[in-house]
Amino acid sequence: MATARRTSRSSASSSYESYFEHTALFEFSKVINSSLDPRFIYSHILLTIMGKILSSKGMVIVEKESRHFTVVMAKGFSQDVVGTSMHIRQIPPSIFLVDKVNATKYPWVKFFKRLGVKMLLPMYMADTPIGLLAFGERFSKKKLHSREVTYLRSLANISATAIEKSRTFDELQQVNRKLDRKIQELNTLFDLSKEFGALLDAEKLIRLLEFSLLGQVGVNRYIICLRQGSDVRVAASRVDGPVPQAELLQTLFKLKGTTPVANLSASGVQNARDVLTGLKMALVVPMGLQGENKGLMILGERLSGNPYEEIDYEFLTSLANLAIISLENARLFKEAIEKQRMEDELLIARDIQKGLLPSVLPSIPGFDIAAANISSKQVGGDYYDVIPADNNRHVIAIGDVSGKGTPAALLMASIQASIRALVPLNLSLSELTGRVNDLMCENTGGNKFVTFFWGFVDPVAMTLNYVNAGHNYPYLIHADGSIDRLDKGGMILGVLKTVMPYEEATVKLKHGDLLLLFTDGVSEAMSHDSMEYGEERIEAVLKKHGCEPAQRIIDLLHEDIIQHADGAQQSDDITMMVLKVA
Amino acid sequence: MNEFKIAQREASNVNVLELKGYLDAHTAPKLEEAFQTLLKTNRTNIVVNCKDLSYISSAGLGVFMAYIEDVRNKSGDIKLTNMSNKVYNVFDLLGFPLLYEIFKDESEAVKKFNDKK
Numbered sequence: 001m002a003t004a005r006r007t008s009r010s011s012a013s014s015s016y017e018s019y020f021e022h023t024a025l026f027e028f029s030k031v032i033n034s035s036l037d038p039r040f041i042y043s044h045i046l047l048t049i050m051g052k053i054l055s056s057k058g059m060v061i062v063e064k065e066s067r068h069f070t071v072v073m074a075k076g077f078s079q080d081v082v083g084t085s086m087h088i089r090q091i092p093p094s095i096f097l098v099d100k101v102n103a104t105k106y107p108w109v110k111f112f113k114r115l116g117v118k119m120l121l122p123m124y125m126a127d128t129p130i131g132l133l134a135f136g137e138r139f140s141k142k143k144l145h146s147r148e149v150t151y152l153r154s155l156a157n158i159s160a161t162a163i164e165k166s167r168t169f170d171e172l173q174q175v176n177r178k179l180d181r182k183i184q185e186l187n188t189l190f191d192l193s194k195e196f197g198a199l200l201d202a203e204k205l206i207r208l209l210e211f212s213l214l215g216q217v218g219v220n221r222y223i224i225c226l227r228q229g230s231d232v233r234v235a236a237s238r239v240d241g242p243v244p245q246a247e248l249l250q251t252l253f254k255l256k257g258t259t260p261v262a263n264l265s266a267s268g269v270q271n272a273r274d275v276l277t278g279l280k281m282a283l284v285v286p287m288g289l290q291g292e293n294k295g296l297m298i299l300g301e302r303l304s305g306n307p308y309e310e311i312d313y314e315f316l317t318s319l320a321n322l323a324i325i326s327l328e329n330a331r332l333f334k335e336a337i338e339k340q341r342m343e344d345e346l347l348i349a350r351d352i353q354k355g356l357l358p359s360v361l362p363s364i365p366g367f368d369i370a371a372a373n374i375s376s377k378q379v380g381g382d383y384y385d386v387i388p389a390d391n392n393r394h395v396i397a398i399g400d401v402s403g404k405g406t407p408a409a410l411l412m413a414s415i416q417a418s419i420r421a422l423v424p425l426n427l428s429l430s431e432l433t434g435r436v437n438d439l440m441c442e443n444t445g446g447n448k449f450v451t452f453f454w455g456f457v458d459p460v461a462m463t464l465n466y467v468n469a470g471h472n473y474p475y476l477i478h479a480d481g482s483i484d485r486l487d488k489g490g491m492i493l494g495v496l497k498t499v500m501p502y503e504e505a506t507v508k509l510k511h512g513d514l515l516l517l518f519t520d521g522v523s524e525a526m527s528h529d530s531m532e533y534g535e536e537r538i539e540a541v542l543k544k545h546g547c548e549p550a551q552r553i554i555d556l557l558h559e560d561i562i563q564h565a566d567g568a569q570q571s572d573d574i575t576m577m578v579l580k581v582a
Numbered sequence: 583m584n585e586f587k588i589a590q591r592e593a594s595n596v597n598v599l600e601l602k603g604y605l606d607a608h609t610a611p612k613l614e615e616a617f618q619t620l621l622k623t624n625r626t627n628i629v630v631n632c633k634d635l636s637y638i639s640s641a642g643l644g645v646f647m648a649y650i651e652d653v654r655n656k657s658g659d660i661k662l663t664n665m666s667n668k669v670y671n672v673f674d675l676l677g678f679p680l681l682y683e684i685f686k687d688e689s690e691a692v693k694k695f696n697d698k699k
Binding site for chain 1: 606607608610611614639640641642643644645646647648651671672675676677680681
């Protein structure tokens, strides 16, 4: 009876406890599943169990990587243990006491023993261990009742589910964040490709590239260098120390693909590795275009301290390639513009020159006269003229302005204007030449000059009165075959103001005499092997064909020059004038 | 093309830049110019109010990075305020909260500058 009563009372109390335990488990489950914050979950698990078994020490250990377990929270133990990792091959299936466990089978348990852990409660998800709960001595020092063991196992199972859930959520969040970053990277590339495409200014392009490195990659030490042929130039840099020499950077252009600075010695650029390491550079990203490295982005460590990973290489390579295409386009565009500008200018120069040369030479009674100007690609500053003067006289002139293109053509125009204005002044040729020289000196400031030959042809007196201001000596070939070179005169025009008057000379012209004025474009016409045409050949043509008409002599000379040049491009104008006494 | 505007004003010795619109590769040079002007005149207590900033690209963030060192070397700072979630997300994604002080409201940033003195 007594026994029966006791049994019935015990059974009643047992069902009450059971009810209480179920309610508590339900509450516990509700609370820890209400949050995804692992710290909250760990803390609530510890407090609940520590309260239940009456122990002041508890610890949560979670599997971080396969079989690597890490202490993630400790209460009552020294906080130093948090973060400790250990390798755990095997875990007992259920709750166990540290003192009673097989130490050879579970060697890792001694770590907990040392800390004063008495009891370990494994947490299983299905049949896989995901962590451990560790507790110190109970205040009561009592053994756990079998009923308590069951209850703790239930708590452990609920805890395992909650921890796993929060972990999955965390992983998902990390994946999401990675995805967000990828999207951000793509946005950056898109943003840049839009802007790069519209920019043809290399400086602005580089600046944008810098902003992207700073903003997207989070690096604030870098060197961007570009290569053009064998010439390497640093386009932008932000480093603590001197920027490496071009020769050193040059060695990095043979790299294939993104390379960490630490691996540079394996690529045979030990020297560059040392210098870049000294500058705290971490990564070299080649900027490739059609299989050729046209530039390099050398990057320092990231401010976040996160090392560069393969996943970053993708973005950096895309960024580098995008930038180099745009930079190359900008360069080509600039080149094309420059070329166009130069061609336009040459066209203008050629127009000016052609406009200045007489389209039809005036005829001088008793003389046969012809002239030609073949301008080179760059347009030299050659000039010739025949101007009627008083008393049937005519001025013949030839000149060669230093320099090429429009500036030479304009100077030529001003000389022509001044001689045409001065000729009617009835001054001696010496004085006229002095005046022309003074005018030129004033206009050019002495940095341009002209070789010039001119003279008055007098068909009545049958004379040529001339001044040679530093020009190639014209040939006067007499009918009897003797040759005069017309060398009297003075300094080239435009260098110094006239101090010494120019010497003038007068030669007698006879029937059958032949006068050739020419520029150095004739005597120095180049062949492919850089041989000059030379005065000997001029003389030879004149001697052989001297009896031909003036125009024919010009043509024959020109043909002979063409034969000599054999297609070689001439850098100077070819100009000549032939005057024959009928 | 989306517009980007910067309004500048002074609030108790602090220079406030109010950004409005799209800050991307195209508009980044405008912000750069604003920072350069402030630096040149040694006005380095800078608050950037992002209330009306609707978008920021990494080129935009790059401008902040490009000038923060110069500003801090002159014992100033660039503090950011009033960001929308969308804009904050970009800053956060690229790790900027570690490098910059970001405040909910402009007044907090201004106060922080003045407390320092």
